[in-house]
Amino acid sequence: MSIAVVGVNHRTAPLEVRERFAHAPREVPASLERVLSAGAGGGVLLSTCNRTEFYLAEPSDSTAETVWAILGERLGAGRSASEYGYFQRDREAVRHLYRVSAGLDSMILGESQIQGQVREAWEASRPQAGPVLHRLFQSALLVGARVRTETALGTGAASAPSAAVALAGKIFSRLAGRSALVLGAGDMAELAAGCLVSEGVRVTIVANRSYERARAIAEQLGARALTLDEVWEHFANADIVLSSTAAPHAVVTWERVAPAIGRRGGRPLCILDLAVPRDVEPAVGQLENVFLYDIDDLQAVAAHAAAERHQEVPAAERIVRDEVERFWAWYGGLAVVPVLKEFRGRLDDVRAAELERALKRLAHLSPEDRAQVEQFSHALLNKFLHHPTIALKQAAQAGRGYGLLESLKKLFGLERPDGS
Amino acid sequence: MVLVPHLLALGLYGLATALALAPFAGLRPAPRALTLGAPLSGATAHVVGVAQLTPVGVAPVLSILALFLMLLQVMSERVFRASAVALFTGPLATGLVGLALLIGLGPGAEPSGGGNAWFILHVTLSVLGLALLALAFITAALYLLQFRELKSKRFGQVFRLFPPLERLDRLNHVALVAGFPTLTLGVLLALGYAVRYAGGMHVDPAQIVWGSFTWAVLGSAVWMRVVRHWAGRRAAFASIAGFVAVVLVYLALKLAEPGTQRFL
Missing domain, CATH: 3.40.50.720 (NAD(P)-binding Rossmann-like Domain)
Known part of the structure; x- marks a missing residue:
């Protein structure tokens, strides 16, 4: 599981490039469909005059390439779109969206129009967003509102x-x-x-x-x-x-x-x-x-x-940081259950296979003794799994579950052949 | 039991003043619930204290004036979103309550004639009229400060924290138009009280002079605004001149015959 953002903004691309990348609302579903078919569990396209960004849930390795291809076609003449953009994953991607929604990433610091644009993008992409991005965008709007309520980032006329x-x-x-x-x-x-x-x-x-x-x-x-x-x-x-x-x-x-x-x-x-x-x-x-x-x-x-707004940036960044951790705790917890289930299942398969092999060699045992041996194998497996299970659940609750899960998946070969 | 509510009111008015001044010191403005809650709580305690006073003498009148100023501050913020009014009303009300406490808020003398209800109503309405004249002065001063800020293109704290010119002008208009009938009724009640209950009572000429002068000043200001359609800077200057004249005449009359037992 992962979250990513692929796109360009006013810092990375000049206006003439951003103009070409901008998507009219009617163009959004087709572009998203292409990206999702390249391998992603969900997608939201945020396109304004200052940014064009694809937010992706569970993207495959080739998804970012598809995004650059879509944007490259808009540039024409074989020009590469990726040189104007960025690709961020996981916490950084969540942080990026939260900063966008709060107006921290806007050309005019703290402008409020972006919040409406984030909402519109989410609503326009709702059929393709999926549950993770649904939750992410919902929380991004709350972060934007929190920053505007708890700091003076949006006050005064800055343009x-x-x-x-x-x-x-x-x-x-x-x-x-x-x-x-x-x-x-x-x-x-x-x-x-x-x-x-x-x-x-x-x-x-x-x-x-x-x-x-x-x-x-x-x-x-x-x-x-x-x-x-x-x-x-x-x-x-x-x-x-x-x-x-x-x-x-x-x-x-x-x-x-x-x-x-x-x-x-x-x-x-x-x-x-x-x-x-x-x-x-x-x-x-x-x-x-x-x-x-x-x-x-x-x-x-x-x-x-604008000068007064700049003084509010540290307070706004603190809110963003807290909210990223909160989202990540939820996201880590979401990922723990299926991985733990698969981990247990995989080890139980090993236990059952080894038990069967051992019992073949111990044919002289009475049925009561065979039952004892089987019970022993279950108890041993449970003892082995107890500590990692507790540690993983605690890490997930503390928002650190995602890294451990990735390690677990790699160490025990839990990733399926399709990469999911 | 007069002192405790007054001390409580003094503390809460002080807090309200500090909250009003905070944004001008570069601090974040307090939540509206607090900027309204502090003066309202102070006014509630103040009402309890004022209810136990006989409105005779300088100290009780100053206390009542402070109460009305604080209530007008809350009204200005609630209805007109003119929180900057508190810059004047806050320190003024705090100072007046402090001064009243210093002079002494003991039980006052009963007004002669036994017509307490008439007398209390006369004092209440007259002081309310005076408080409205003070509010007209305050909004006029705020108007002129904001006008100067906008004309000189300074865009500082005054520009950001003061209400728009038109709103201040409107509040000035409302204060004058509400103040004149209130003071008129207060003066008429004084006449009725004198005729009905205080026959043969000695009325100090200073009271008649100042009462008539204040009524004439307020009447002229209303006439200029309503009949002559004065507005903006001209009306603001007139309000300020009128209020300053009323205060100066009071101080001159008081200097001529000092003492705190009588308001004049």
Whole structure:
């Protein structure tokens, strides 16, 4: 019995490789089926933008090769996938999943999105997971929850988009229902707008130099499209302005927006300038009740939160370590029963064969004496097995059973020819 | 039996203050059950102590004010999730109970006229109105600190631990709007008490001056917020100015006629 993880993540593979390895939900069953047919008792595929990992129960020696072959096909041109990845077994594999679920292995330390992704991967792979991985993923989610509850690893906004949300959240009681105005129609504007929308903010207007591009984004967000020249008067109504145009100079100037801001009646306005070079003139931030933040400010908020999260890593690692041992104790106990049964059976076969041979040579014995000899053989076997059985059960309870079991299997040739 | 509950309350308020200050000292915030449990337990003990007091004199009034401040702290955290209010209410309530104990919480003189229920209700409502004015001051101060943090882009402890500006502004509004009718009722009860029970009783002009001044200050603050729609920084400055003026006028009147037997 063993557990393994084969895969790549953001530390081992560049984005262009990870993009190719990423599996859409509909592709998961076929890939898992191929891996399982190569020899594994169960499998779960975790595929996000930062990682593609196959978690395997009882993998055979060739299973990892099959995983690399599947991923290699996605790279094309005969390129090898294994050079981008890793293969971990047993405790290390369990530890890896627990760290992933806790956000310790994430690009943004402590981010919580990964926990949902682990859950989705487990649910998508449920028919092929098997009991061991079922238990492993269930416990991984509990570990993630424990780390987030008992440490401050998930607190603060540790990325620029989440820092934007955090800043707006320090001005307004609730972001849900607030109206946002988006200037620019590039990828950054779209990404940041998506973050605000996920908090319940309504994007009401998307303005861009090119009306057509603004209309395309506005349609996606259920907003109205305008050109930049038409947008300034709408500063009187919006709660949040998100600016990310590609203009080489400031487009939001004091002269353009001060009259509209003057009509707000003192309501706060949060302006998030994500553009480089900046879109918003610093003087706009001097207006009463206007809170202006540029990309440096967002990164400062994110860096501050990230530094605080790093202080929580030792506490989170301690939880992971404890939980790995707990899982391993369960797993070791699970493996003990069938191996002990087989061990006893194997030795009993030897005892029975030797007894039969001895009794043939002792044909003169009376039936009572033959019974005595047979009883002696049973007693001797039980005496021999008593200590190893107790030691193995105790080791399993203490989480050290797996190594002993492996030794026992090798010493007494308990492994079946198929390798299981 | 007055001392023991007050000492218990003092200890628990001290603990609540320490819990409120802990995150600012870089320690992990205490669980919410504890940050709510400590002041609530203190307030429970405090109620037992206050119930045995005659609300005459400086010490009993300070004790009642501390009790209301602590109850308003719990309400602010429970309803508005504004735990930072405890930064002010915690030390203030602890200090007021300590001061009341120092002055002495012996059995007070009976109010003349025998109208105890009217008198107790008058004091209770007036002090509650004052506590709400203090809460408006506290939320205004928190608002200005958070405003400065956000404008100057410091993103330190204040940014992380203080509530959003809009929530502080809302709490300031609620405190003022609830405080004005409460104080008005307290003042009306004083008038009714004087007319019905204390006929011929000498009412110190200082009491009339300070009571009227406080009522006028609270009324003006409510008028600015509700009728003139003041909000944000302007309303915060008005709340702070009003509260400071009320406290200064009280101290000036008290200096003119010192003594702890009467509140004024």
